[in-house]
Amino acid sequence: MSLRLHDSATREVRDFEPLTEGRVGVYVCGLTVQGEPHVGHVRSAVAFDVLRRWLLASGYAVDFVRNVTDIDDKILAKAAAAGMHWYELAYAMTRVLDGVYDDLNVLPPTYVPLATGHVPEMVELIGELVEKGHAYPAPDGSGDVYFDVRSWPEYGGLTGQRTEDMEAAADADPRGKRDPRDFALWKGRQPGSGEPESASWASPWGRGRPGWHIECSAMAGKYLGPAFDIHGGGVDLRFPHHENEQAQSRAAGRPFASYWLHNAWITTAGEKMSKSLGNSLLVPEVLRRVRGIELRYYMVGAHYRSTVEFSFEALDEAAAGFRRIEGFLARAVDVVGEVPAPGVACAEFVNAMDDDLGTPAAVGAVFDVVREGNKLLAGGDSPALRGVVASVRAMLDVLGVDPYDPAWGAARGGDDARAGRLTEAVDVLVRGLLEQRGEARTAKDFGTADAIRDRIAAAGVEVTDTPSGPAWSLARPDKD
RNA sequence: GGUGGGUUGGCCGAGAGGCGAGGCAACGGACUGCAAAUCCGUCAACACGGGUUCGAAUCCCGUACCCACCUCCA
Numbered sequence: 283m284s285l286r287l288h289d290s291a292t293r294e295v296r297d298f299e300p301l302t303e304g305r306v307g308v309y310v311c312g313l314t315v316q317g318e319p320h321v322g323h324v325r326s327a328v329a330f331d332v333l334r335r336w337l338l339a340s341g342y343a344v345d346f347v348r349n350v351t352d353i354d355d356k357i358l359a360k361a362a363a364a365g366m367h368w369y370e371l372a373y374a375m376t377r378v379l380d381g382v383y384d385d386l387n388v389l390p391p392t393y394v395p396l397a398t399g400h401v402p403e404m405v406e407l408i409g410e411l412v413e414k415g416h417a418y419p420a421p422d423g424s425g426d427v428y429f430d431v432r433s434w435p436e437y438g439g440l441t442g443q444r445t446e447d448m449e450a451a452a453d454a455d456p457r458g459k460r461d462p463r464d465f466a467l468w469k470g471r472q473p474g475s476g477e478p479e480s481a482s483w484a485s486p487w488g489r490g491r492p493g494w495h496i497e498c499s500a501m502a503g504k505y506l507g508p509a510f511d512i513h514g515g516g517v518d519l520r521f522p523h524h525e526n527e528q529a530q531s532r533a534a535g536r537p538f539a540s541y542w543l544h545n546a547w548i549t550t551a552g553e554k555m556s557k558s559l560g561n562s563l564l565v566p567e568v569l570r571r572v573r574g575i576e577l578r579y580y581m582v583g584a585h586y587r588s589t590v591e592f593s594f595e596a597l598d599e600a601a602a603g604f605r606r607i608e609g610f611l612a613r614a615v616d617v618v619g620e621v622p623a624p625g626v627a628c629a630e631f632v633n634a635m636d637d638d639l640g641t642p643a644a645v646g647a648v649f650d651v652v653r654e655g656n657k658l659l660a661g662g663d664s665p666a667l668r669g670v671v672a673s674v675r676a677m678l679d680v681l682g683v684d685p686y687d688p689a690w691g692a693a694r695g696g697d698d699a700r701a702g703r704l705t706e707a708v709d710v711l712v713r714g715l716l717e718q719r720g721e722a723r724t725a726k727d728f729g730t731a732d733a734i735r736d737r738i739a740a741a742g743v744e745v746t747d748t749p750s751g752p753a754w755s756l757a758r759p760d761k762d
Numbered sequence: 763g764g765u766g767g768g769u770u771g772g773c774c775g776a777g778a779g780g781c782g783a784g785g786c787a788a789c790g791g792a793c794u795g796c797a798a799a800u801c802c803g804u805c806a807a808c809a810c811g812g813g814u815u816c817g818a819a820u821c822c823c824g825u826a827c828c829c830a831c832c833u834c835c836a
Contacts, residue, residue, distance in 0.1 A: 290766095293766085311836080312836090313836065314834080314835085314836095319836090320836095322836060323836055324836085325836065326836045327836085329836095351834090354834060355834060356834080356835095431833095438765095441765070441766080441831080441832085442765060442766080443764070443765055443766095443831095443832070444764080444765095446764090447763075447764040447765080447832085448764070448765090448832055448833085462833085463832095463833070464833085465833050465834085466833085466834080469834095493833095493834070494833090494834035495833090495834080515836070516835080516836030517766085517767085517830070517831080517836080518830070518831065518835055518836065519831095519835085519836070520765095520766085520830095520831070521765085521766095521831055521832060521833080522831090522832075522833040522834085523833085523834080523835095525833090526833075544836095545836075546767080546830090546836095547829085547830075547836075548836085549829075549830095553829075553830095554829080554830070554835075554836090555836085580774095583774080583775070583784095583785080584774085584775065584776095585775090585776075587767090588767095588768090588775085588776090589767080589768070589829070589830085590774095590775095591774095593773095593774090595773075595774085596773075596774050596775090596786095598786090599773070599774060599785075599786045599787085600774075600785080600786085602785085602786060602787095603774090603784090603785045603786060604785095606785080606786095606799095609799070609800090610799095610800090613799080613800090630783095634776095640776080640777095642775060642776045642777095642783085642784075643776060643777080643783065643784080645775095645776095645784070645785080646775095646776075646783050646784035646785080647783090647784085648784095649783095649784055649785070650783095650784080653800095653801085656799090656800055656801070657800085657801070659800075660800085660801085723795075726795075728795055728796070731795085731796090732795095732796075732797090735797090744798080745797095745798090746797085746798050746799060747794075747796095747797080747798080747799090748798095748799075748800095749793095749800095
């Protein structure tokens with residue numbers, strides 16, 4: 283079986299066929315950098331990072347573009363409220379976001395274009411649309427330019443809606459629109475708006491700033507070409523954002539995306555996270571409770587099109603499940619004496635991933651292999667055991683949760699060399715104590731043996747006896 | 763009003779007409795000085811009501827509840 287993906291446009295899972303053999307172009311709508319990211323925000327990045335990793339593992343070259351929207355109403359409003367420059371806020375939040383992506387081992391995209399860096403491309407596209415009769419400058423002198431929805435019969439096609447059925451936004455300012463459903467391509471700078479001069483650019487229609495949707499059309503076109511393979515984003519973006527992107531692009535004569543992929547929400551208390559708010563769900567807060575690799579494992583445990591109801595209980599359980607995999611790898615690496623390089627994923631895993639990125643079934647496949655490996659472990663080092671470890675690593679790598687991926691250590695500028703020396707130092711000390719404990723155990727002096735173990739435990743190090751002798755590991759820090 | 767998605771065991775979470783993933787938890791067994799880990803086994807579910815079928819968690823009709831989107835929310 284080869285890769286099949288759920289295309290939101292056709293609402294079915296269909297065979298994936300790239301426009302260019304062996305090469306895939308992916309555009310993902312990134313975040314509007316207006317505040318600190320909560321766990322819901324990063325699901326999209328993780329979901330499409332898995333897509334990317336699977337495409338790479340499948341032998342494709344991947345051009346992966348994820349934008350940052352660094353200018354919009356909310357950024358302007360929040361920055362003003364905080365007494366900051368709008369670009370100051372946007373940049374600060376961009377950096378926070380990048381840090382969070384690193385914490386979750388999200389591969390850096392091929393390129394991360396900023397909306398504010400592509401105003402000329404947007405102006406050019408708007409100009410084409412005006413020329414072709416699909417857009418018009420508002421007659422009210424506002425300097426706005428709108429997309430003419432009625433000039434584009436296939437409008438609504440992406441989301442299966444007919445324009446007549448759409449509810450006109452109650453709070454929308456009709457300004458100079460011909461039809462309430464028309465949307466802004468360009469927003470003229472309004473004299474009394476209080477918006478800073480820096481938030482406007484020159485255009486044939488006067489100073490102003492771009493509408494929300496045009497940036498993605500312009501940037502996807504610039505970096506991936508008029509036609510590209512996959513466009514991704516959160517479900518909420520289907521309409522209007524993606525519908526509008528497609529309309530703008532196609533009306534300008536660009537075929538645009540072949541496949542549309544949309545990830546579902548992470549909710550809390552059955553509601554979208556933005557309603558629930560709460561600092562405890564900000565990614566840095568969640569990462570005080572579990573490691574990034576565990577949070578990512580939790581997200582990957584659900585299918586990207588399934589809504590996840592976030593709970594700390596479920597998160598803790600997922601983390602416990604992940605540690606089962608991790609524990610196997612640690613024991614195996616100990617027995618094998620080195621970390622085998624990633625090898626080949628098992629067939630079940632491949633089939634699961636090929637079926638619209640079926641990560642839950644893929645995780646199930648990993649556990650099957652882990653169980654196999656645990657059995658082999660009893661027999662000591664063997665080619666079979668090494669093969670299993672290599673396979674598990676390969677599969678975890680696709681999901682972005684391979685504990686031996688150096689990226690986990692590198693995140694946040696960790697000092698690997700220093701950490702390595704510390705580990706060695708602790709190893710020498712603990713092994714010394716374990717020798718004493720071994721002597722006590724041989725002499726059946728279990729009181730002394732346990733006292734030594736307790737002393738080691740007090741230092742936060744856990745001792746477990748394995749068939750190949752005692753082993754130590756860092757105990758999990760208590761949470762809460 | 764329109765559009766889409768959902769409801770699976772104690773919990774999380776797949777599956778999409780017969781062979782009922784997987785994890786966590788629980789219970790029993792093996793192993794262990796004890797413990798941990800591991801292995802083996804057990805347990806149990808398809809919101810509700812009809813229908814189609816030899817056979818339905820899966821298809822159809824209806825009902826209930828939940829969620830999302832309908833012009834700048836991932």
